Amino acid sequence: MNHLLLDVNIVVDLCVARAGSPNSLAAVALAREQGFQLWVYAGSVQTLEYVVASELRYARQKVGDALSGNAVRQLARQVLGEITINCQWLAALAKEGAVFADEDPEDAQLIRSLERFTAGTARLLTRDGRMLERCGDAAITPEAFIEQSLQNPSKPKFEFIDLKTQQNAIRPQLEQNIHRVLHHGTYIMGKEVELLEAKLAAYTGAKHCITVASGTEALLISLMALGIGAGDEVITTPFTFVATAEVIVLLGAKPVFVDIEPDTCNIDARLIEVKITERTKAIMPVSLYGQPADMDEINAIAAKYNLPVIEDAAQSFGATYKGKKSCNLSTIGCTSFFPSKPLGCYGDGGAIFTDDDDIYQACREIRIHGQSRRYYHTRVGVGGRMDTLQCAIVLAKLERFDWEVEQRLALGQRYNELMDEAGVQRVQQRDDRTSVFAQYTVLVEKRSELEARFREAGIPTAVHYPVPLNEQPAYQHLCCADCTPIAQDKAQRVMSLPMGADLSLTQQSIVCQALSKLF
Numbered sequence: 001m002n003h004l005l006l007d008v009n010i011v012v013d014l015c016v017a018r019a020g021s022p023n024s025l026a027a028v029a030l031a032r033e034q035g036f037q038l039w040v041y042a043g044s045v046q047t048l049e050y051v052v053a054s055e056l057r058y059a060r061q062k063v064g065d066a067l068s069g070n071a072v073r074q075l076a077r078q079v080l081g082e083i084t085i086n087c088q089w090l091a092a093l094a095k096e097g098a099v100f101a102d103e104d105p106e107d108a109q110l111i112r113s114l115e116r117f118t119a120g121t122a123r124l125l126t127r128d129g130r131m132l133e134r135c136g137d138a139a140i141t142p143e144a145f146i147e148q149s150l151q152n153p154s155k156p157k158f159e160f161i162d163l164k165t166q167q168n169a170i171r172p173q174l175e176q177n178i179h180r181v182l183h184h185g186t187y188i189m190g191k192e193v194e195l196l197e198a199k200l201a202a203y204t205g206a207k208h209c210i211t212v213a214s215g216t217e218a219l220l221i222s223l224m225a226l227g228i229g230a231g232d233e234v235i236t237t238p239f240t241f242v243a244t245a246e247v248i249v250l251l252g253a254k255p256v257f258v259d260i261e262p263d264t265c266n267i268d269a270r271l272i273e274v275k276i277t278e279r280t281k282a283i284m285p286v287s288l289y290g291q292p293a294d295m296d297e298i299n300a301i302a303a304k305y306n307l308p309v310i311e312d313a314a315q316s317f318g319a320t321y322k323g324k325k326s327c328n329l330s331t332i333g334c335t336s337f338f339p340s341k342p343l344g345c346y347g348d349g350g351a352i353f354t355d356d357d358d359i360y361q362a363c364r365e366i367r368i369h370g371q372s373r374r375y376y377h378t379r380v381g382v383g384g385r386m387d388t389l390q391c392a393i394v395l396a397k398l399e400r401f402d403w404e405v406e407q408r409l410a411l412g413q414r415y416n417e418l419m420d421e422a423g424v425q426r427v428q429q430r431d432d433r434t435s436v437f438a439q440y441t442v443l444v445e446k447r448s449e450l451e452a453r454f455r456e457a458g459i460p461t462a463v464h465y466p467v468p469l470n471e472q473p474a475y476q477h478l479c480c481a482d483c484t485p486i487a488q489d490k491a492q493r494v495m496s497l498p499m500g501a502d503l504s505l506t507q508q509s510i511v512c513q514a515l516s517k518l519f
Ligand SMILES: *Cc1c(COP(=O)(O)O)cnc(C)c1O
Pocket: 214, 215, 216, 217, 240, 241, 243, 244, 286, 312, 314, 315, 336, 337, 338, 348, 349, 350
């Protein structure tokens, strides 16, 4: 139960202090304290304005102060604006046309709006006896809410990555974008796809952007566009999400794993050159935890051997390297819009970036089954498009993204200071680049003990990643055992803490206190 829909009578109580209303104020204050999301039904705006204006006029008349109808309505709108500022508007949807069969269509519609939440997670806060009767368990009075909350306080849940606050902040734009797609109906390759590609290209500074079905698909299509296949080798890091190596193996090529730097956990550029053979066809560094690797050094080695470089930037969209944006640091950049990535959608999505016109053309064709025009297949491709709805969602999120990146940088910096003070080892960042902290990761001993204690304290943690890819059952036959000792060591010790643009300073302090107490 974490959503509370405020009935008209409750909102009016909040706007005009009336006899009998203290309970409404106390109930709403308590709900906020306990992390409930407050909602107001959008279809009741007119009633709200009318009732609040009447109440205000009456209150003024009592003290001999007669306001004009216009002045009083203006005052009502102002008060309503202030009172509902931290509430979410629950969209008014027609449902089956049956509302007019009800003797109170507005009430009927409001009750139906509750059905938009998962059953049992939302209630109507009301003082209206008829509503209480009609809604049963789904409605509650302020008095009952206060009593239940005090007896059984619900603690705000500590999320590893908080996506709800973001959703609340951008809901109007999100709903508008989603509904536009529902109305124009071009679910595949709708105009939002091209619009997003243009915006993402402009953001990164890359000449071209091709949206695709996921971050994994972005990597796969990039390798296909470069013609990588059976017998080829691709140099990469073993300390990454499995997709990085998976796509290489899927194409019949071989991942050649190079160990990582002990401080950043990114691929160690100094170890790359000795691994280059005549079969090497690409170098694929990963911008781990949101921080680009030593791209200048890697690009220089690649140039010497005439190799393309693919940046797996699934975790680093928004980061910079020497002033340039991640995804635009090498031949190709690939990112992911998986919901929990720094820029996410509400499903799967990803994008490829490049300045190279031929690679761009190849990626575009491969994305749609290798067709150069409809039903003419010039090459073997995949069904790899990102759908219009997901693009519409990323477009809505993009408007807040600059602010989110700033927040991430500031929170990451604060985490760093707190960890250094507490003497906790952490992943380091270099001065010439930024991390967007897809993960904030520390290095600990006795990790499983710490994880258990954090769990008890209600603070979520995660491990990225517990086993380097060259030790995974599906991949170990492809490479030497024990050839990446640093990755092996870090895999035993890394632990990621709650992070995200909407992490509060209080939450961050709670995490740090818990950690220093356990150390
Ligand atoms: C998430 C991730 C991917 C895969 O992205 P999906 O969109 O989930 O397919 C690839 N590489 C890295 C490093 C990732 O973190």
